[in-house]
């Protein structure tokens with residue numbers, strides 16, 4: 310399974326947001342970190358792949374299937390988008406909301422539903438919250454529930470837009486470990502917008518670096534997030550060093566002039 314993106318253009322209002330964005334085909338089973346400065350088109354790219362904003366492309370294919378004529382509702386069976394700000398909460402318990410999410414696509418026989426819900430909730434550390442109402446949860450807890458809902462579908466592609474933004478460090482690592490395991494076990498392609506470059510270095514296989522609506526670098530995450538790319542993408546003087554446990558860490562020394 311691959312996702313092919315060639316020459317994507319998307320104009321919102323009068324702004325050309327995606328400007329001929331192309332990427333080397335993205336393969337299943339991998340976690341791809343989408344990074345780039347604010348307003349550079351990361352969310353728009355996700356929304357374009359999900360079919361939520363109008364875009365033109367020379368090629369927008371999933372598994373050889375042309376997605377261009379496929380509307381967002383039909384794409385949702387294969388491509389699941391988790392936005393930055395999820396919609397307002399209904400007065401449902403976490404368990405009920407996961408049940409609704411599972412039923413929405415009927416990918417599982419009903420007798421597996423309970424096991425599926427409890428397994429996903431346990432994996433994400435949500436088991437103690439299953440009986441709580443969504444509108445009584447904290448922002449971070451709710452974000453975890455949206456993620457669990459998205460994962461109920463077993464899509465081919467998961468688009469996660471800053472899924473760590475409201476989470477404490479423990480949950481951040483918990484979520485990324487789970488996402489990574491899912492990608493490998495279920496041969497899922499995960500595109501994840503991350504502002505924390507250290508999380509990208511630690512958990513992503515590949516990085517896609519955006520600037521002004523195009524891809525300026527793509528490849529294995531450790532090779533791609535180098536000083537030169539970080540300078541161009543973020544206007545920072547940065548280096549990637551190994552910590553005492555041999556994990557790569559981005560250190561920003563200075564800001565570069567605009």
Ligand SMILES: Nc1ncnc2c1ncn2[C@@H]1O[C@H](COP(=O)(O)OP(=O)(O)OP(=O)(O)O)[C@@H](O)[C@H]1O
Pocket residue numbers: 321322323324326345346347348349350351352353354
């Ligand atoms: N509906 C819209 N109408 C007009 N312009 C829009 C619309 N949505 C987004 N934009 C503009 O498109 C550009 C890219 O926005 P997008 O949300 O894709 O950026 P981003 O890289 O995800 O940013 P961030 O890291 O801040 O979330 C921004 O300049 C934004 O103002």
